[in-house]
Every structure is written in structure tokens, then in C-alpha cells.
Amino acid sequence: MNKIKLIIQREYLSRVKKRSFVVMTILGPILMAAMFVIPVYVSTRQGDVKKIAILDETGIFRDKFTDTKTILFTNATGPIATLKEQLSDSGYYAVLHIPKTEAVIPSSAIIYSNKQASVTVTGAIKNTMQKEVERLKLEASGVDPAVIDSAKTKIQLASFKIDEEGNEEKSYTEVSMVIGYVGGFLIYIFIFMYGSQVMRGVIEEKSNRIVEVILSSVKPFQLMMGKIVGIAMVGLTQFILWILLTAALVTTFTAMTGASLSEAGSAQMVMTENSRLVPSDAIPDEDEPGSDELQLVMEALHSINYGTILGFFLFFFIGGYLLYGALFAAIGAAVDNEADTQQFMLPITIPLILSIILIPYIINNPEGPLVFWASIIPITSPVAMMARIPFGVPYLDLILSVALLTLGFLLTTWIAGRIYRTGILMYGKKVTYRDLWKWVSYRG
Amino acid sequence: MQEEILTATNVTKRYANHTALKSVTLGVPKQSIYGLLGPNGAGKTTFIRIVNQILAMDEGTITWNGEKLSLDHIFRIGYLPEERGLYKKMKVGEQALYLSQLKGLSRSEANQRLKRWFERFDIMSWWNRKVEELSKGMQQKVQFVVTVIHEPELLIFDEPFSGFDPINVNILKEEILRLRGQGATIIFSTHNMASVEELCDHIALLNRSEKILEGRMADIKKTFRTNSYVIQYDGVKGSLRSILHPSYEVLEEVMEENLSTARIRLPQGTGPNDLIAHLLPHVTIHGFSELLPTMNEIFISKVNEYSALPR
Structure with missing residues (x-):
């Protein structure tokens, strides 16, 4: 069996000493780490702050938009045409126009930007408006604001597996x-x-x-x-x-x-x-x-x-x-x-x-x-x-x-x-x- | 009878479609240089692989100094196969150490012996180079060293000279004779009849999976002699035919620088003295020797004889 050991040793050492093994060993983790690290890096990256001008003709959403790490909201005035014209020079990423409508509570808005507005931005805007509109509608129908706040719930679905002996085990699909x-x-x-x-x-x-x-x-x-x-x-x-x-x-x-x-x-x-x-x-x-x-x-x-x-x-x-x-x-x-x-x-x-x-x-x-x-x-x-x-x-x-x-x-x-x-x-x-x-x- | 290091009895090896060895019996005397001859496909390599226990035989026995050949004997055999090579990407010294250790040497022992051999062959400076950087001749030297490094009692060379340049062939021959002098026995498998003639003292001839001839080379040559002689004499070419009785067959006569050489086959019952007695009164004899058949002639005549037989 001594000979098998010699063969194993040769096969092992001759490969581990190869340059390609060293390269792969170093490169592999870099690629794998990149898989974890890049999303973190992208999501925590500062500096790329988007400023958004809001022209709220309804006045309902004034001060309802809160700034995030990457989005700054500013209230703007003036006719929308001027804002649109000045968009490229103003340093704003986009202009949000909430026009006055027939309905008391508006449910639509328009966003103008030079580039395709990012999902983060549109998502944040939609989310804020949706919540506010929901709140207003509930209030309008006579619901107490305290009740509305307390009604905000987040559902967590915990799943358990039960085996034949009846033991429960929490499972995470x-x-x-x-x-x-x-x-x-x-x-x-x-x-x-x-x-x-x-x-x-x-x-x-x-x-x-x-x-x-x-x-x-x-x-x-x-x-x-x-x-x-x-x-x-x-x-x-x-x-x-x-x-x-x-x-x-x-x-x-x-x-x-x-x-x-x-x-x-x-x-x-x-x-x-x-x-x-x-x-x-x-x-x-x-x-x-x-x-x-x-x-x-x-x-x-x-x-x-x-x-x-x-x-x-x-x-x-x-x-x-x-x-x-x-x-x-x-x-x-x-x-x-x-x-x-x-x-x-x-x-x-x-x-x-x-x-x-x-x-x-x-x-x-x-x-x-x-x-x-x-x-x-x-x-x-x-x-x-x-x-x-x-x-x-x-x-x-x-x-x-x-x-x-x-x-x-x-x-x-x-x-x-x-x-x-x-x-x-x-x-x-x-x-x-x-x-x-x-x-x-x-x-x- | 001389003591045999290796004795094969009725060794038979069958493959799916053909029989590679048919009840082969042969004995390799100690300290001989034993030529294993035969045309391609005669079964030489199969026999050698069986001795090296790379292949198993189907029937028969092989003994080593009288005891049954077993795995323990592998360390006492050095084998240079016909298909030989080295790991190209591996360093020479490291590779030689590896192969020596596989032959049962300890690392330090292998290291010592290899250093000695490498210095002998003047390849020490290549110790840390990769095999692929070496010339063919140097690779062959390395290959030879790892074949003999464990000082085997039996050395088996399969077509040892193929691919070697003339200088290396000479070194190899010298080393083979030196190793024999130190007590090793050598089995040689080859087509190269000139080297057989030069080195071997025993031969066995295989043809179509069977042994058709075996023995001391000198004895074999004697049995194949044809009562023919070579004579060198001073005289005109062609004069012998007129001098000798027609029962003396003049095979060939050439003349070079006033010296004629003739090959003569004597009639049965007559000897060299009869021939000389006939010639003495007529020509001046400069040289006289028996014309023995070459191994090449024996090989060809023997193989043809068997090939002519119905299978």
C-alpha cells in the first residue's frame, strides 16, 4: 500500500503545485465573494443622490415625501412647462407633477426625467402616494386616524413541518x-x-x-x-x-x-x-x-x-x-x-x-x-x-x-x-x- | 546444466480472438545475456509482460530461482519497455526519485544512488529541469538509470536500441556488459540481429506464439553450420573452380587488391583439412575460417520453415 501512497502523493503534489491551481484557488473566491459583495456595494453606495422636484398642484402630498439615502425631494413652484424646460440645467434628476384633477383625492401623477426613471425612484413615489391616498380615503369615510395607524400590519408566514411522531420543526423554504x-x-x-x-x-x-x-x-x-x-x-x-x-x-x-x-x-x-x-x-x-x-x-x-x-x-x-x-x-x-x-x-x-x-x-x-x-x-x-x-x-x-x-x-x-x-x-x-x-x- | 534464474513451463496466454503464447517453455540461465527473438506478433512482449506481472498467464508456471514467481520478485526485476517515456512536465530529479521509490527504494537511498548515476552519465545539471526540456538522448539516459537503479538481478530490455542514437547505443551496450559482469542476468527482446550477435550468449526464437528454437548461441550456430569455409588466397579469381573437385561447391568468389576471397561448401564427409590439402599445391593461403551462419540467416530460415508448415 506504500506504493498507492506514493502515487497519490505524486498526483496530488504535481497538481497543487501547478500555476493553474493557484490561479483558480485565488480567482474562485474572488468571483464568489463578488457575488455577495457587489449587491451590498451597490445598495450602500453613497454619492449618487437623486434630487427630485415636486410640483404638487393638489397640495395634498406636501411634506409627505420623506428623503431617503439616495433620493432628496424638493417642493417646486411655477408652471410645469418651465420646470420641464429647465430640467437638464436645474440639476434635478426628475420632476414629479401631480396635477389637480376633478376628484378630491388624486390618484395619478406624471414623472419627467432626462433618463428613464429608475425603479427605485418610481417605486418610492408610488409607495408614498399610495399610502397617503389610502389614508385620505379611509379618513374621508370616517375612520379614526389612530385606527388606521394601528391597522398597519405585516404578515409573517412561518411554516412548520410535522413529522410522523408529531414533532414540529420550523422550515424555511x-x-x-x-x-x-x-x-x-x-x-x-x-x-x-x-x-x-x-x-x-x-x-x-x-x-x-x-x-x-x-x-x-x-x-x-x-x-x-x-x-x-x-x-x-x-x-x-x-x-x-x-x-x-x-x-x-x-x-x-x-x-x-x-x-x-x-x-x-x-x-x-x-x-x-x-x-x-x-x-x-x-x-x-x-x-x-x-x-x-x-x-x-x-x-x-x-x-x-x-x-x-x-x-x-x-x-x-x-x-x-x-x-x-x-x-x-x-x-x-x-x-x-x-x-x-x-x-x-x-x-x-x-x-x-x-x-x-x-x-x-x-x-x-x-x-x-x-x-x-x-x-x-x-x-x-x-x-x-x-x-x-x-x-x-x-x-x-x-x-x-x-x-x-x-x-x-x-x-x-x-x-x-x-x-x-x-x-x-x-x-x-x-x-x-x-x-x-x-x-x-x-x-x- | 547451468543454473536458471527464470524458468517458464508451458506458459499459455489467450486473448479473446487469438492465443498470444502457446505452451512456451524456456529457461534463462543466470548471468546470461538472453536474446528473445521473433517476428512482430510472435508473443515476445506478452511473455515479458507476464514475467513483469503486468499480465496474468492462463496456464503454466514461472519460477524464479526455483520458487514460484510472485509480486515480491518485481523489485528484483528492471524493465525497460518498448513503449517507454517519462512525465514531460515533471522535473527530472523528482521523477527519477518517484520511479525509484516505486521500485522499493527509500527516498534517501534513491537520492544517493541517483546522484551517483547522474554524475556517471554527466546529466547532474539537468536534475531540476523539466523532462520536456531534455534532448531525446538525455531522456533515454534518465530512462536507463531508473530501470537499473534498484540493482535488479534480472534486467529485461524490450527493443532497447530503438530510438537510441549510436553514441547512446554504445553506452547502453557497455553498461549492459558491465551489469552482467556484476552478476545481473539480461533478457533482450529485439529484431536487431547484429546486436544479438554481438551481445547474446543464449537465444530463444518465438514464432506465432510458439518457441521454435532455444539454446546457447554457439551451439545453435554449430547445428546450423553447413560445412562451409571462407578462404583468402593469392591468385586469380576463378582459379579455384578449376583446381577443386566439382563436389566442392564454390559459393562466391571476389577479388580485391590481388587477394581473392572465396566461400566454399564442402561435400559431406570431408573436413577443412581436406580442402587445405587440395589447395596447398596451387595457391598461397592468407586466411582460412569456418563460415558460420549469421543469426539473421538462422532467424529467417527457421521462421520460414515454420511459416511453411500448415497451421
């Missing part, structure tokens, strides 16, 4: 969706990235003609497993470095700007929950913007059992990688160069792509029959089950999936080992599926 999607997608990417590294490694050994030199010291199976395991460790190393570096980057950024990640999270959450697509800080008259959502998100984030999810992630990552890694190795052994791999790649890529296509379906309906089978059958289960796990999966399904994946990778490793040991010494022969079958079924 949105967070589960995000985790399921990210988890499934990561496994897909890792299987493809590192699986094809296994294949290229085998082809390299074959085309360098070093393979027979090595096979005079080790068994073909040892060489194959050493390569697969070595590259798996490269993948895990990269994954762990990514997490650490991403965390470091986000922390550094947060410390520098004072913005917190959870604020960004809540801002995004509001955007997705709110059909009006208005960022939370554009709703001016809520006392503490986003505080409820923030609380909800934090609660949800704390509710996730990270230990369990990470544990299953590692299992499905390693299991899926071993299952496909062995097949990738077999393909590498069967061909002479990378161009010939095409014909054998299809049976590997189709189930993988199928499982990635299934992810949105799974996170919308984690209990469907198709989802059940996809998360049980080993060729799709690593991705499909990972997407399903955050929603809670019955133990029986989990056990079945884990057992079948274990059997699956043992089987593919066995098959791959047989293809590998024959193919690796075969040069200049155009291999067909029939040949592969012959190699697998050949006794001895």
Missing part, C-alpha cells in the same frame, strides 16, 4: 432552495472538473508512454485508484481553500465598508419576496427597513443543520466523484488521445446534465416521484439528492440512496478497472463499445 441549488450545482461542477482531470491524467500517462514503466512496479488498479484518490484530494483542498478564502474576503470587505453580509442578504430577500421589486430602503416610511426580514433570514440561517448538510455534501461529492471518476479513467485508458474521447463521453455527460436540469424541478417539488427516483439512482443521485436534502428527506430514502451510491461506485470502479488494465497498454487501435464490453467480460 427559501433558504432550503438556495442551499439545495448551490449544493447540487457544486457537486455537478466538481464531478465534471475533477473527473475530466482524471481522464486527462490517464491519457497523459498513456501518450507519454510512461504507463508501462510504472506498471512494472505497481498493479494497474493501484495506478488508477492512486490517480482518482489523489485528484479527489486536490478537489477537496481547493474546495476548503475556496471556503476559507471566500470567508476571509467577505469578512475583510465587511470590516472595511461597515456593511454587513446579512444586510445584503435581507436586501436581496426583500427583492425576491416583494413583487414590486423595490429594495427595502426605497420604502421610506417603515421605521427600520428590513428589520423583520433580517430577523427572519438570520433565524432561517441558524435553523439549518450545517453539520448534517456538510456531511452529506461530502459523502455525495466523494461518492459521485468516485463513481464518475472511475468511468472517466476507463475512457482515458481506452483512447489514444483526447480527440477520441467524444464517442465515450456521451453516456457520462447525459446523466450528469439531466440531473442538473432536474435541480429547479427538485427544489420546487422535492417530493415528486421523478425526484424520488433521480435521488435514488446512483448516476443522478449525487446532484439530485444534494438538491433535495435541505428540504428534509425521509431516512429510508437517504439510506437507500447512500447504499446504492456506494454499490454504484464499487461497480463502476470494478468495471473501470477491467477496462483500464486492458486499454492502458493498447495503442493505435480504434476502440469500440463492443471492445469495451469484451474487456469487461473477459475472465481472469
Whole structure:
């Protein structure tokens, strides 16, 4: 076994020392951190304050508009025609014209601007006017203003899952969706990235003609497993470095700007929950913007059992990688160069792509029959089950999936080992599926 | 009988469509240079791979110094395959260390031995360069070093001279003879009959998965001799035919700078002294030797003989 260790060590070190590994390790977290940081940066960016002139002919909305971090409202006078003419020179972003109408309480307004008025601006204006009009109408029908204020309610829908023993558990669908999607997608990417590294490694050994030199010291199976395991460790190393570096980057950024990640999270959450697509800080008259959502998100984030999810992630990552890694190795052994791999790649890529296509379906309906089978059958289960796990999966399904994946990778490793040991010494022969079958079924 | 380091008995290897080795029996004497000859596809490489335990045989036994060949013996074999190469992107020293460790050497031991060999071959300055930066000749030297680094008792070279330039071929030959002198046994698989002639003392000839000839090279040559002699003499070309009895067959006669050379096949029952006795009164003899068949001739005649047989 000492020799397998040597092979693993070589495979690992030769890849980790490569410049491309270092570049990817540094670049990956920057990209990932950018995903979190850019929205925060954009939403907290100062300096871009929009001044808006209000020409309120009704007088109803005077002083009702409150300034926000990015929007300043000013009352203007004069005929609207002059304001419109002077718009470009006046330094105002837009002019809001609320014309006098027949109705006592107006319900329409016009906004003039040089550029398309942003959603933030129109959203803030509509929101303010709507609230005021609602209040006026209620008052007009004789409702006490105190009652109106006390009637302002925000609904929070908490959902609980009840299992068979009657235990209740609070569930957070949105967070589960995000985790399921990210988890499934990561496994897909890792299987493809590192699986094809296994294949290229085998082809390299074959085309360098070093393979027979090595096979005079080790068994073909040892060489194959050493390569697969070595590259798996490269993948895990990269994954762990990514997490650490991403965390470091986000922390550094947060410390520098004072913005917190959870604020960004809540801002995004509001955007997705709110059909009006208005960022939370554009709703001016809520006392503490986003505080409820923030609380909800934090609660949800704390509710996730990270230990369990990470544990299953590692299992499905390693299991899926071993299952496909062995097949990738077999393909590498069967061909002479990378161009010939095409014909054998299809049976590997189709189930993988199928499982990635299934992810949105799974996170919308984690209990469907198709989802059940996809998360049980080993060729799709690593991705499909990972997407399903955050929603809670019955133990029986989990056990079945884990057992079948274990059997699956043992089987593919066995098959791959047989293809590998024959193919690796075969040069200049155009291999067909029939040949592969012959190699697998050949006794001895 | 000489002690054998490696004895194969009835070794058979079948593939799906054909039999690569058909009940092959052969013995490699200790400290011999053993030529494993045969046309393409005769089964040489299959046999070598079985000895290296890269392939498993279907039937038969192989023994190593009398005990059954097992995985432990791998460390005592050095194998230079016909399809050989190195990791191009890896540094020379690192790679040599890796391959040496795979052969069972400890890292420090490998390091010491490699440094010695690299200095011998004058490639020490390349230790930290990548293999792809090396010339072909230097790569071959590195390849040779890692084949012999663990001081194996049995060395197996499959087509060792293919792709080597003449200077490296010479170095390789010297090293092979030196290693044999230190007690190693060498198996050689090749088409190159000139090098067989030069180096081997034993040969085995494989054809169509079967062994058709084996033995000491000198003995084989003797069995294939045709009672022919080469004679150099002072005289006019063509004069021998008139002197000798017609039962003496003059195969070829050439004349260079007043010295004629003739190849003569003697009739059965006569010896070289009879020929000399016949010629002495007529010409001045400058040289006389037996004309032994070359390995090339033996190879071709033997293979043709078997190919003519119905399968």
C-alpha cells in the first residue's frame, strides 16, 4: 500500500503545485465573494443622490415625501412647462407633477426625467402616494386616524413541518432552495472538473508512454485508484481553500465598508419576496427597513443543520466523484488521445446534465416521484439528492440512496478497472463499445 | 546444466480472438545475456509482460530461482519497455526519485544512488529541469538509470536500441556488459540481429506464439553450420573452380587488391583439412575460417520453415 501512497502523493503534489491551481484557488473566491459583495456595494453606495422636484398642484402630498439615502425631494413652484424646460440645467434628476384633477383625492401623477426613471425612484413615489391616498380615503369615510395607524400590519408566514411522531420543526423554504441549488450545482461542477482531470491524467500517462514503466512496479488498479484518490484530494483542498478564502474576503470587505453580509442578504430577500421589486430602503416610511426580514433570514440561517448538510455534501461529492471518476479513467485508458474521447463521453455527460436540469424541478417539488427516483439512482443521485436534502428527506430514502451510491461506485470502479488494465497498454487501435464490453467480460 | 534464474513451463496466454503464447517453455540461465527473438506478433512482449506481472498467464508456471514467481520478485526485476517515456512536465530529479521509490527504494537511498548515476552519465545539471526540456538522448539516459537503479538481478530490455542514437547505443551496450559482469542476468527482446550477435550468449526464437528454437548461441550456430569455409588466397579469381573437385561447391568468389576471397561448401564427409590439402599445391593461403551462419540467416530460415508448415 506504500506504493498507492506514493502515487497519490505524486498526483496530488504535481497538481497543487501547478500555476493553474493557484490561479483558480485565488480567482474562485474572488468571483464568489463578488457575488455577495457587489449587491451590498451597490445598495450602500453613497454619492449618487437623486434630487427630485415636486410640483404638487393638489397640495395634498406636501411634506409627505420623506428623503431617503439616495433620493432628496424638493417642493417646486411655477408652471410645469418651465420646470420641464429647465430640467437638464436645474440639476434635478426628475420632476414629479401631480396635477389637480376633478376628484378630491388624486390618484395619478406624471414623472419627467432626462433618463428613464429608475425603479427605485418610481417605486418610492408610488409607495408614498399610495399610502397617503389610502389614508385620505379611509379618513374621508370616517375612520379614526389612530385606527388606521394601528391597522398597519405585516404578515409573517412561518411554516412548520410535522413529522410522523408529531414533532414540529420550523422550515424555511427559501433558504432550503438556495442551499439545495448551490449544493447540487457544486457537486455537478466538481464531478465534471475533477473527473475530466482524471481522464486527462490517464491519457497523459498513456501518450507519454510512461504507463508501462510504472506498471512494472505497481498493479494497474493501484495506478488508477492512486490517480482518482489523489485528484479527489486536490478537489477537496481547493474546495476548503475556496471556503476559507471566500470567508476571509467577505469578512475583510465587511470590516472595511461597515456593511454587513446579512444586510445584503435581507436586501436581496426583500427583492425576491416583494413583487414590486423595490429594495427595502426605497420604502421610506417603515421605521427600520428590513428589520423583520433580517430577523427572519438570520433565524432561517441558524435553523439549518450545517453539520448534517456538510456531511452529506461530502459523502455525495466523494461518492459521485468516485463513481464518475472511475468511468472517466476507463475512457482515458481506452483512447489514444483526447480527440477520441467524444464517442465515450456521451453516456457520462447525459446523466450528469439531466440531473442538473432536474435541480429547479427538485427544489420546487422535492417530493415528486421523478425526484424520488433521480435521488435514488446512483448516476443522478449525487446532484439530485444534494438538491433535495435541505428540504428534509425521509431516512429510508437517504439510506437507500447512500447504499446504492456506494454499490454504484464499487461497480463502476470494478468495471473501470477491467477496462483500464486492458486499454492502458493498447495503442493505435480504434476502440469500440463492443471492445469495451469484451474487456469487461473477459475472465481472469 | 547451468543454473536458471527464470524458468517458464508451458506458459499459455489467450486473448479473446487469438492465443498470444502457446505452451512456451524456456529457461534463462543466470548471468546470461538472453536474446528473445521473433517476428512482430510472435508473443515476445506478452511473455515479458507476464514475467513483469503486468499480465496474468492462463496456464503454466514461472519460477524464479526455483520458487514460484510472485509480486515480491518485481523489485528484483528492471524493465525497460518498448513503449517507454517519462512525465514531460515533471522535473527530472523528482521523477527519477518517484520511479525509484516505486521500485522499493527509500527516498534517501534513491537520492544517493541517483546522484551517483547522474554524475556517471554527466546529466547532474539537468536534475531540476523539466523532462520536456531534455534532448531525446538525455531522456533515454534518465530512462536507463531508473530501470537499473534498484540493482535488479534480472534486467529485461524490450527493443532497447530503438530510438537510441549510436553514441547512446554504445553506452547502453557497455553498461549492459558491465551489469552482467556484476552478476545481473539480461533478457533482450529485439529484431536487431547484429546486436544479438554481438551481445547474446543464449537465444530463444518465438514464432506465432510458439518457441521454435532455444539454446546457447554457439551451439545453435554449430547445428546450423553447413560445412562451409571462407578462404583468402593469392591468385586469380576463378582459379579455384578449376583446381577443386566439382563436389566442392564454390559459393562466391571476389577479388580485391590481388587477394581473392572465396566461400566454399564442402561435400559431406570431408573436413577443412581436406580442402587445405587440395589447395596447398596451387595457391598461397592468407586466411582460412569456418563460415558460420549469421543469426539473421538462422532467424529467417527457421521462421520460414515454420511459416511453411500448415497451421
